[in-house]
Amino acid sequence: MLKKLYNIIKKIAVFMKNEFNYESHRDFEEFYASFDDETPIHFHRSIEFMFVKSGEKPYTAGLESGVIKAGELLIVPPLFPHSFHPIQGGGAVKCNVLPAKYSDVWENFLKGKTPASLVIRDLNLAAELEEHLSVINNTVSPVLKDGVYKYVLGRIFQKVKFTDAPKSKTSGFATEVLRYIDENFSDDITLDETAKEFGYSKYYFSSLFNERFKTNFRTYLNNVRIEKAKKMLETLPLSEVAFRSGYKSLQSFFFNFKKVTGITPKEYVRSQNLSE
Template sequence: MLYQQEQRYAYYDKDLDIEAYRLSGIVQKFPNHFHDYYVVGFIEGGRRHLRCRGKEYQLSGGDLVLFNPKDSHQCAPVNGETLEYRALNITEKRMRQAAADITGRDFVPHFGENTVPRCDITAQIGTLYRAIVEEWPKMEKEELFYLLIEQLLAEFAQYREDRVPAGPSEVIRTLCQYIEDNYSQAITLDELADLSDLSKSYLVRSFTRQVGVSPHRYLQSVRIQKAKKMLEQGASPIEAAGQAGFSDQSHFTNSFKGFIGLTPKQYQNIFSKDDRTGGQ
């Protein structure tokens, strides 16, 4: 029996300031985590079981996937089927800028649904992905990008003003901020319990219920996001691991690949002038 080789590609487009991402032949299970950017992607082939924001989904070819920043999610293969997947990673700043250009309003878009079965918009995502990979003219890429975002906003986005409180309670938000401010340190559950005046067991239950991931998983996700920024700015994987709070290089590499799907070096390569692909 022949097995398809795993292929993992990522491209950074300077004109659009977004990442194009592809996974092919992947069986890997991705643990519960979140990103600090939007993900607009689709399933090309294979079936996946997705859990996002407490809901369960069965994904297959042609299904649209939409993640807001901080949407906790995890996925696994169904019956060992390989995954064919393409996506665009868009920072909150870039999405907000595009939304303002399109609507004339300054707001943070929020997608109410994380999946849309058999969605026609996936063809537009595939075309923009191709335009980025093949380095089409800037004007053509921008047109494709704005047309895609305009349709996503019209069909799936909710308007969420910054001043409107949403999500976790003030206590849990304080703990999240503490983790984000001290991610490079060896944070303990005792520290978080003292800070919140909650018992450790209640803290873990409440945090996980409101945020979607446990305090430890939140810390891991923050560390990965910080390490990504360091790698983008030219830090070596060893430097990024140490500064992000990982105890050793092996743990960092395994965690990074588990969350992102690429090794730290593969991810860094997409920002290199000489190598735009994340490699295989």
């Protein structure tokens, strides 16, 4: 028991000694890559999958470290700090980062649980999931992409064993602030109120936020609200989405939506073949 506790503390210490890079851009885009390289410790709200085609790839994710062997698939849950090392002697990998809106599907279904093991070592299941994820790189259809992402998550929920998530907060300030914003974006939260929630002055909190996330509080909050709004627009009318997203008026919603996406909400609805 003491040895296990020591190993957990040691892993936390290693993480805390390193700089965490919060990759905010990952929260608002999908990503697909097939190159093998050194990836320093970072985290994002999005779910990430790493499939190893050949070789053995060392990884650290949360408090779990090990290697992903050929034919296996690593799941990195939302907000899990993680890093990768190149495959010794060369190898081949595929990496998929899902749009952040699917993190809501993950968290709403699991409700505080996490995979007992982050690596899927069932080669048949890993190959099935990798085959479906490969479709994403070869299509521009949002309907097909949405179907693939939901199918992959559904298969994971069905086949993977889950356990209660560890209580330790390895990324401390960063993950707690992101969770707070994610859970309260629809309220009229401000920099001042959020700073008080975490026991800081608004000036120190703002400085800490900017340093950690490379963006300011208002910009990040707007990005989260607009991403949530895009999801809600699939089923709700514009006027309702505006207020559920945390904006006090349609004018404010339209202004911020275009600022973040480059198009108006109505143009977005038409581009996605959604009903207004």
